[in-house]
Each structure stands twice: as C-alpha cells, then as structure tokens.
Amino acid sequence: MSVATNAAVSRRWQLGASVLLHGLFFVVITVAAVDLLSIGDPLCPQVISIMVALSTAYVTGLARWDRLGRWRPVWVAALLVAWLALVVLAPRVHYLVAWCAVPLACLVLQALRPVAAQLTLTGISAVLVFTLQAPQSDPMGVLLPIGAVWAAAVMYRRQQRLLDELHRTRDELAAQQRAAGALAERSRIARDLHDTLTQELAASRTLLQAADREWERSPDQARERVRTVARYLGDNLIEARRMIVDLTPAALDADDLSEALAELCARARSYDPATEIRCATAGAPVPLPPNTTSDLLRVVQGALANARDHAKAHHVTVALRYDGHEVAVEVRDDGVGFTPGATVTSSQRGFGLNSMRDRVRAHGGEFDVTSAPGRGTVIHARVPVVHAEPVTTG
Known part of the structure; x- marks a missing residue:
C-alpha cells in the first residue's frame, strides 16, 4: 500500500x-x-x-x-x-x-x-x-x-x-524526488552543454589551428577562417545567454525543425568546407513541442560533430522525414566507422551517443546506431507525434 x-x-x-x-x-x-x-x-x-x-x-x-x-x-x-x-x-x-x-x-x-x-x-x-x-x-x-x-x-x-x-x-x-529531479536537470544541462557549446568551441578551435598553419602561406584564407570563428563565437555567446535563461536553442527562433537543420548543416559546412553535407526533408511538416524540436536538433548536431571530429567523413547526409505519426531524423556518413558497443576510453567520446539516446527516449522514441569499421555510420532517431496536425501554408 x-x-x-x-x-x-x-x-x-x-x-x-x-x-x-x-x-x-x-x-x-x-x-x-x-x-x-x-x-x-x-x-x-x-x-x-x-x-x-x-x-x-x-x-x-x-x-x-x-x-x-x-x-x-x-x-x-x-x-x-x-x-x-x-x-x-x-x-x-x-x-x-x-x-x-x-x-x-x-x-x-x-x-x-x-x-x-x-x-x-x-x-x-x-x-x-x-x-x-x-x-x-x-x-x-x-x-x-x-x-x-x-x-x-x-x-x-x-x-x-x-x-x-x-x-x-x-x-x-x-x-x-527533488534529488532525482535535480540529478535529471544536471544531466540535461550537461547534454545541452556537450551538444552545443563544447562542440562549437571544438570546431572553432580546429578552424583557428588551421588558420595558424595557413597564416604565412595563405593569409587571406587564414583571415577568413578567423572571421568565421569570430562570427560563430558571437552566435555561441547568444546561445549561452539563452541557455542561462531557459536553455532554449538559438536555432529554433522560427520553430521549424527543417529550417533549423538547414541552418545547422550550413554552419557545419563552413566549419569543414572539404566535407560535403546534404540536408533533405520529406513529408508534410507537423507541429512539434519545443523540447522535442530542440532534442532532435541536438541529436543531429551531435551526429554532425562526430562525423567531423571522429569519423573523418567526406560525405554526410541529413534526412528529416514526417509521416504523420512520427518524425524521424537520420544522419549518414562515409567515415571510418566503429564497432557499436565497444568500450570508449576517452571521456569526451561516448557521452555524445548516450546523450542522443537519452534525448530520444525521453520523448518515447527509438534511437539506433549502425556502423562498422571502414563502412561509415548511420544514426537514426524517431519520435512519435502526439495530437499533431499538418502545418498549412498560404
């Protein structure tokens, strides 16, 4: 009782x-x-x-x-x-x-x-x-x-x-219950920091290192990299301030997941112009709760960061699909791949996949990772749509 x-x-x-x-x-x-x-x-x-x-x-x-x-x-x-x-x-x-x-x-x-x-x-x-x-x-x-x-x-x-x-x-x-709530909130904040600021700072560091190497032989390209870093650091500062207020992602001003993903892919391409990144949307868009949109965006952001920093991929495809009852996102790369379930020794690696899985499962969704050494990686996440109606235009 x-x-x-x-x-x-x-x-x-x-x-x-x-x-x-x-x-x-x-x-x-x-x-x-x-x-x-x-x-x-x-x-x-x-x-x-x-x-x-x-x-x-x-x-x-x-x-x-x-x-x-x-x-x-x-x-x-x-x-x-x-x-x-x-x-x-x-x-x-x-x-x-x-x-x-x-x-x-x-x-x-x-x-x-x-x-x-x-x-x-x-x-x-x-x-x-x-x-x-x-x-x-x-x-x-x-x-x-x-x-x-x-x-x-x-x-x-x-x-x-x-x-x-x-x-x-x-x-x-x-x-x-209060302690569990505080622990869950700390975990959520840790995921947000990992999936936003730390990944953006890592990419900015990579660009600055590249600019340092190119400063003597290609100063114009090096300056362009520095300007790109400065521009995105400004965006990161805005996003950090918003996270302090309510952890609302800066990329969700339009409340449209497809637009946010397109902007995210454009930013990823500017970080690594050598990698071809494609973004596509299929199906009739449906309205999603802000936290669902935010978490799906963070899943894709984490997958793109993994493809850039770990997979060394040349081609990455981001696919968003609506089918009325669920929303699915898929990130596919042709990188070096890995063995799912293998022990990860680095504290910075491994947290990303767990973070993605936790975000998706928090909405009653499913999260899958398919990969093999030398065969690339496919990350697939889908969440159910509850009481959603198609978005009309015009």
Whole structure:
C-alpha cells in the first residue's frame, strides 16, 4: 500500500473515530438529562444548565478548532471544570456522566502537550475513582470508562505515531524526488552543454589551428577562417545567454525543425568546407513541442560533430522525414566507422551517443546506431507525434 493510500486510510479512520466519540458525548449528555428529569433531583435545573453550557462550549470549540490556536488548552480546561461540576452535583447519573470522560480525554490528547496531557488523564481517572465512593454509583459503570479513557489514549498515541511515520516517509519521498529531479536537470544541462557549446568551441578551435598553419602561406584564407570563428563565437555567446535563461536553442527562433537543420548543416559546412553535407526533408511538416524540436536538433548536431571530429567523413547526409505519426531524423556518413558497443576510453567520446539516446527516449522514441569499421555510420532517431496536425501554408 502506498504512502498516499495509507494516509487516506488513516484520515478516514481518524474522522470516523472523531464522529463516534463526539456523538458519544452528546448521546451521554442527552440520556443523562432525560434520566435526571425522570428522577426529579432537586438540583435538576442547575445540572441541566451546566449540561447545556458544556454542550454549547463543546460544539463551539469543535467548530472553531483552527481559530482557537493557543487557546485550546483554556477551552479544554473549561470543559473539564464543567464536567467536574456535573460529577459533583449529579451523583445519581454518575454511571452516565462518567462516559463523557472518554471524548474529553481525546480532546485533552489533541490540545495539550504530552506531559500535561498525561497528568490531566491521571486527574480524570482520579475523579472517576472518586465517584466510586458515592452510594448510587455502579463500580463497573465507572471502572469501564476509566479503562476506555486509557484505551483511547493508547490508540491515539499509536495513531499519532503512524501519522508521524507517514509524514516522515512522505517527506523522504519528496526529498528523493527533488534529488532525482535535480540529478535529471544536471544531466540535461550537461547534454545541452556537450551538444552545443563544447562542440562549437571544438570546431572553432580546429578552424583557428588551421588558420595558424595557413597564416604565412595563405593569409587571406587564414583571415577568413578567423572571421568565421569570430562570427560563430558571437552566435555561441547568444546561445549561452539563452541557455542561462531557459536553455532554449538559438536555432529554433522560427520553430521549424527543417529550417533549423538547414541552418545547422550550413554552419557545419563552413566549419569543414572539404566535407560535403546534404540536408533533405520529406513529408508534410507537423507541429512539434519545443523540447522535442530542440532534442532532435541536438541529436543531429551531435551526429554532425562526430562525423567531423571522429569519423573523418567526406560525405554526410541529413534526412528529416514526417509521416504523420512520427518524425524521424537520420544522419549518414562515409567515415571510418566503429564497432557499436565497444568500450570508449576517452571521456569526451561516448557521452555524445548516450546523450542522443537519452534525448530520444525521453520523448518515447527509438534511437539506433549502425556502423562498422571502414563502412561509415548511420544514426537514426524517431519520435512519435502526439495530437499533431499538418502545418498549412498560404
């Protein structure tokens, strides 16, 4: 049984017990008043007045329980004084008035601190024992309420411990969920940093190294590389600022995955003009949630970075396909390839594929990698489209 279910059962049990105890109080007071009227006790008017005052104070306190706050002990003390007056003035109905001690004991447990409640319950028990001295008292009729008072106290304490345990468990679960959420957020930020800034900085570093080698023999080409790096570093700065705000990719201003992919491929070609990069889209575009569009874009970005930095590919094809129920992206290169599943020793390699897989699976999609040494690599990702409608133009 879950913590929420246990808490609900406990609350229902507590509510039922409260209704039973409060109902017992008013039944006892009513029956005692009727019995007293039938006996014709000389103090009947005074006793009935005390019963009415006690019942009114009882109901008023229950109705304003939350507002009473720190005045609850005073209210309970007033109830006990009125009950004690009934015990003294109406000895002929001791066997009934004694049962009022049970709901009053429960109020004592709720309103007072543990030590004060324990002393008060002892005092209530002493009053009940004192009533045994009255000639009209039935010993069993008084002893049974005493046992009920302490049984109610034991049950209340047990119930309170259960509630405290449930609250602790709930707090622990909430803390674990917060920790898991923080860990997931850290992982997501790490993926975003890996798939954006680190890859762009690595490409910029490559261009600057090439410019350094060409500076003497081909200064114009070297300067063009430096200008390209400066331009893209400006874009990276804008994207870093956006990530600080809400991790929204800069390439998604148009909210169109095909346009974002085309821009991404153009940027990849400027980093490595020797590599032919083609980008194609098939099918009728459908609207996607921003986080889905962002993650698919990052998958392609990571695949292009792998093709450039590790595969040494000469031809790369990026294909985006819509078929109404799912969106798929595929990145195919003719690079050196690798053996999927082989252990990667570099901490910077291997994280990219895991990041891609995590992004796709977060949307209920599938991620596949097909590769072999010397035969290139194909990365395929597809995610389902939920409640999507074709985008209309015109």
